[in-house]
Amino acid sequence: DVKVTQSSRYLVKRTGEKVFLECVQDMDHENMFWYRQDPGLGLRLIYFSYDVKMKEKGDIPEGYSVSREKKERFSLILESASTNQTSMYLCASSSQFPLAGADTQYFGPGTRLTVL
Amino acid sequence: QQPVQSPQAVILREGEDAVINCSSSKALYSVHWYRQKHGEAPVFLMILLKGGEQKGHDKISASFNEKKQQSSLYLTASQLSYSGTYFCGTEGLGAGGTSYGKLTFGQGTILTVHP
Numbered sequence: 001d002v003k004v005t006q007s008s009r010y011l012v013k014r015t016g017e018k019v020f021l022e023c024v025q026d027m028d029h030e031n032m033f034w035y036r037q038d039p040g041l042g043l044r045l046i047y048f049s050y051d052v053k054m055k056e057k058g059d060i061p062e063g064y065s066v067s068r069e070k071k072e073r074f075s076l077i078l079e080s081a082s083t084n085q086t087s088m089y090l091c092a093s094s095s096q097f098p099l100a101g102a103d104t105q106y107f108g109p110g111t112r113l114t115v116l
Numbered sequence: 117q118q119p120v121q122s123p124q125a126v127i128l129r130e131g132e133d134a135v136i137n138c139s140s141s142k143a144l145y146s147v148h149w150y151r152q153k154h155g156e157a158p159v160f161l162m163i164l165l166k167g168g169e170q171k172g173h174d175k176i177s178a179s180f181n182e183k184k185q186q187s188s189l190y191l192t193a194s195q196l197s198y199s200g201t202y203f204c205g206t207e208g209l210g211a212g213g214t215s216y217g218k219l220t221f222g223q224g225t226i227l228t229v230h231p
Contacts (some may be wrong), residue, residue, distance in 0.1 A: 003160060019193075023125040026187065031217045033218075035221075038221060040224075041199075042118065042203060042221045042222055042223040042224045042225055043158075043203065043205075044118075044218075044221070045218065045220070048218060058218075059220075068213070090157065090158070094217040095217075096217065103163075104148050104160045104163055105148070105160075105217065106160070107157040107158045107159075108157060109156070109157050110157060
């Protein structure tokens with residue numbers, strides 16, 4: 001089974017702090033994604049990466065950056081946390097070369113971040 | 117642009133059926149359906165690829181109408197375990213032949229099944 005883990009389930013930070021959210025997958029997937037989930041808005045893509053050191057902006061990248069130094073690890077960074085970044089953050093991964101011709105994304109359990 | 121899901125919420129009694137729709141304004145390569153229970157990660161249900169296919173999984177099935185850029189999820193004889201939020205994720209036809217598996221998710225449909 002694919003396993004995607006995230007460093008924390010719950011996190012409380014103060015406005016202005018630098019926040020790191022870590023995600024690790026164990027399936028040798030090329031693609032990794034960061035989403036935030038807010039009620040009524042569904043999952044919105046922040047950034048994704050299709051290879052080590054490669055990254056692409058998603059739909060809502062403002063206020064965030066990412067890092068992918070190793071294939072299995074994808075980090076989301078909030079440079080200066082603000083209260084409007086209070087949300088559930090979900091990481092996902094998928095294969096770029098699926099055996100069956102199509103693959104889906106596998107999600108981690110999420111990190112609920114509260115910025116005070 | 118996010119696909120639009122309808123309805124936003126549906127309440128059922130055990131044994132009743134439901135249909136959840138997902139509509140996109142863009143040409144699609146695939147549609148992915150997920151279910152998320154409160155406090156848990158979204159769980160994959162099924163993928164539908166362009167070509168207008170239909171798939172089934174136990175009493176949950178789905179169709180994909182490529183021309184209309186729509187997909188529907190059918191839940192028949194609902195069970196209590198079906199309760200949760202259902203999301204469709206759409207994959208567009210990327211330039212250069214790949215979208216890197218990037219999905220755009222709808223806002224979700226909350227399904228509640230009562231005894």
